[in-house]
Amino acid sequence: xxxxxxxxxxxxxxxxxxxxxxxxxxxxxxxxxxxxxxxxxxxxxxxxxxxxxxxxxxxxxxxxxxxxxxxxxxxxxxxxxxxxxxxxxxxxxxxxxxxxxxxxxxxxxxxxxxxxxxxxxxxxxxxxxxxxxxxxxxxxxxxxxxxxxxxxxxxxxxxxxxxxxxxxxxxxxxxxxxxxxxxxxxxxxxxxxxxxxxxxxxxxxxxxxxxxxxxxxxxxxxxxxxxxxxxxxxxxxxxxxxxxxxxxxxxxxxxxxxxxxxxxxxxxxxxxxxxxxxxxxxxxxxxxxxx
Amino acid sequence: xxxxxxxxxxxxxxxxxxxxxxxxxxxxxxxxxxxxxxxxxxxxxxxxxxxxxxxxxxxxxxxxxxxxxxxxxxxxxxxxxxxxxxxxxxxxxxxxxxxxxxxxxxxxxxxxxxxxxxxxxxxxxxxxxxxxxxxxxxxxxxxxxxxxxxxxxxxxxxxxxxxxxxxxxxxxxxxxxxxxxxxxxxxxxxxxxxxxxxxxxxxxxxxxxxxxxxxxxxxxxxxxxxxxxxxxxxxxxxxxxxxxxxxxxxxxxxxxxxxxxxxxxxxxxxxxxxxxxxxxxxxxxxxxxxxxxxxxxxxxxxxxxxxxxxxxxxxxxxxxxxxxxxxxxxxxxxxxxxxxxxxxxx
Numbered sequence: 001x002x003x004x005x006x007x008x009x010x011x012x013x014x015x016x017x018x019x020x021x022x023x024x025x026x027x028x029x030x031x032x033x034x035x036x037x038x039x040x041x042x043x044x045x046x047x048x049x050x051x052x053x054x055x056x057x058x059x060x061x062x063x064x065x066x067x068x069x070x071x072x073x074x075x076x077x078x079x080x081x082x083x084x085x086x087x088x089x090x091x092x093x094x095x096x097x098x099x100x101x102x103x104x105x106x107x108x109x110x111x112x113x114x115x116x117x118x119x120x121x122x123x124x125x126x127x128x129x130x131x132x133x134x135x136x137x138x139x140x141x142x143x144x145x146x147x148x149x150x151x152x153x154x155x156x157x158x159x160x161x162x163x164x165x166x167x168x169x170x171x172x173x174x175x176x177x178x179x180x181x182x183x184x185x186x187x188x189x190x191x192x193x194x195x196x197x198x199x200x201x202x203x204x205x206x207x208x209x210x211x212x213x214x215x216x217x218x219x220x221x222x223x224x225x226x227x228x229x230x231x232x233x234x235x236x237x238x239x240x241x242x243x244x245x246x247x248x249x250x251x252x253x254x255x256x257x258x259x260x261x262x263x264x265x266x267x268x269x270x271x272x273x274x275x276x277x278x279x280x281x282x283x284x285x286x287x288x289x290x291x
Numbered sequence: 292x293x294x295x296x297x298x299x300x301x302x303x304x305x306x307x308x309x310x311x312x313x314x315x316x317x318x319x320x321x322x323x324x325x326x327x328x329x330x331x332x333x334x335x336x337x338x339x340x341x342x343x344x345x346x347x348x349x350x351x352x353x354x355x356x357x358x359x360x361x362x363x364x365x366x367x368x369x370x371x372x373x374x375x376x377x378x379x380x381x382x383x384x385x386x387x388x389x390x391x392x393x394x395x396x397x398x399x400x401x402x403x404x405x406x407x408x409x410x411x412x413x414x415x416x417x418x419x420x421x422x423x424x425x426x427x428x429x430x431x432x433x434x435x436x437x438x439x440x441x442x443x444x445x446x447x448x449x450x451x452x453x454x455x456x457x458x459x460x461x462x463x464x465x466x467x468x469x470x471x472x473x474x475x476x477x478x479x480x481x482x483x484x485x486x487x488x489x490x491x492x493x494x495x496x497x498x499x500x501x502x503x504x505x506x507x508x509x510x511x512x513x514x515x516x517x518x519x520x521x522x523x524x525x526x527x528x529x530x531x532x533x534x535x536x537x538x539x540x541x542x543x544x545x546x547x548x549x550x551x552x553x554x555x556x557x558x559x560x561x562x563x564x565x566x567x568x569x570x571x572x573x574x575x576x577x578x579x580x581x582x583x584x585x586x587x588x589x590x591x592x593x594x595x596x597x598x599x600x601x602x603x604x605x606x607x608x609x610x611x612x613x614x615x616x617x618x619x620x621x622x623x624x625x626x627x628x629x630x631x632x633x634x635x636x637x
Contacts, residue, residue, distance in 0.1 A: 036423065092611075093369070093423070094369055094560075094564065094568070095564070095607060095611065098557070098560055098561060098564055098607065099604055099607055099608075101553070101557050102557075102561075102600040102601075102603055102604040102607070103600075103604065105557070105600040106597055106600040106601050106604070109596035109597045109600070110597050112596070113593060113594065113596070113597060221553070225434070228427075228430075229431075232427055236423075263441070263442055264442060266438050267435065267438040267439065267442055270431055270434055270435045270438060271435060273431060274428060274431050274432070274435060277420070277424060277427060277428050277431070278416070278419070278420075278428070281419075281420055281421070281424045
């Protein structure tokens with residue numbers, strides 16, 4: 001029993017941190033733009049496959065490839081997602097959501113066309129091979145590193161939002177657009193900035209976990225579902241709520257996996273979120289502000 | 292029978308009956324022409340069972356999209372999980388047919404009843420959950436159902452799906468059977484079209500328009516919005532479930548992985564959007580367009596997976612009013628509830 005409690009604690013920490021890193025970008029978009037980014041999954045896909053393309057077909061070194069991935073991600077988000085779609089359909093949710101889903105479908109299928117699942121994609125970003133052994137269970141060191149990076153990234157975001165002036169403007173826009181406009185904030189630029197900020201955590205996340213994760217062109221959908229569920233539970237666009245929610249979801253997943261049945265992990269999370277939505281639709285924290 | 296030409300119209304006299312037909316094309320919005328066309332179409336492609344299946348699928352897509360259009364207007368909410376009820380209908384029919392050997396017409400009643408029960412269970416959400424939250428819950432529901440089909444794989448057969456469902460109709464010859472199934476789907480769609488069209492032009496349609504426009508004002512005018520939203524949700528859910536019933540009996544199999552994931556929902560939602568929001572006739576145009584486009588593009592080989600979403604995206608950009616919008620632009624705009632998704636602060 002003591003051992004299983006140990007497992008659950010370690011896994012709660014690990015899963016919770018991973019979920020946090022996955023959903024951070026989603027929460028930022030929800031909090032600032034107040035829209036639902038249904039194409040969030042393609043950020044993961046673009047990150048992994050651009051990295052693979054740069055290394056394999058353009059023979060970049062790993063360092064340059066990582067830099068290249070971030071540059072392409074930012075350009076892709078601005079040129080393909082933000083300016084043509086998000087800015088255009090900001091007030092028409094049904095068109096916005098459908099267009100984003102379509103773009104992400106097109107991206108997935110394009111990737112699948114050039115690099116199908118059988119292409120054997122391997123991202124050489126392994127920092128520490130091997131696994132931590134606790135009794136009979138083992139956790140790859142890479143995932144533990146990802147968890148620590150997740151906490152560090154969240155801390156940097158929190159510092160940025162709370163202590164840097166641009167962060168203050170972002171919070172102002174997220175709280176009240178008219179008020180922020182009156183104070184001289186350039187809402188359009190803040191939106192673009194939020195879109196750029198939102199691609200950073202998922203890109204970092206997938207680049208670190210890629211060596212130990214199963215990489216297919218369709219990996220985005222599952223990761224996006226996790227991000228959506230955590231964000232809903234956390235109160236759609238409140239980062240404090242998201243932190244709490246990701247550890248709750250992490251605990252639930254770990255506890256169900258160890259004590260009930262690993263197959264019920266996904267179902268338990270879905271039921272928890274659906275129940276919370278019915279009884280407390282605003283989520284754990286109210287989404288009046290980003291922080 | 293006597294034919295008479297009177298200024299702008301043709302008048303047919305059949306015994307005591309007098310039928311009039313406007314000559315001027317702008318008054319040709321008689322859906323009878325379109326319906327007659329749809330009935331003739333299967334006869335033209337009678338020799339091609341693959342096209343027949345395509346037509347049947349398009350009809351059922353439309354039969355799911357038509358009630359969904361009504362639901363969106365009548366509840367003022369964007370339902371992201373219509374496939375939940377397709378799943379309910381399909382699994383109920385498949386399980387009854389496999390375990391108890393029930394035929395399609397026996398399962399139909401139970402399918403409608405089951406869908407009504409689930410509809411009643413979920414309908415309070417249309418009042419409780421506002422705007423985006425309703426969309427989110429409906430998005431999550433089919434995914435929960437999909438997880439359940441995996442967890443209880445001994446009942447729902449998870450990935451592979453249930454097979455051995457009794458066929459919808461069997462008339463011996465394969466072509467005749469396909470033709471009959473196609474006409475059954477067509478009749479189902481036309482019945483839905485007729486019902487929803489009549490409802491939208493009636494008092495209840497006016498209520499739906501009022502609720503869709505502004506719930507507070509509608510309530511101030513003395514409308515019991517909670518009741519009408521729930522009634523609308525339950526009835527449309529039952530109608531959508533029949534689509535699942537048809538799929539189960541038509542293909543003889545029913546798998547959660549085909550109908551419950553987001554891909555199927557996107558197709559239905561696109562049919563509604565590309566046809567024209569809140570336009571029930573547009574749903575048919577959209578369903579045929581999407582089904583035919585998907586089929587036509589397969590000739591291009593594996594690239595069609597990329598081109599299909601891109602074409603649909605281009606359509607959303609170029610025709611925000613939908614395909615039906617092109618037609619409607621040239622005639623006077625009749626009163627019709629437009630679908631607007633509530634945008635409240637989240």
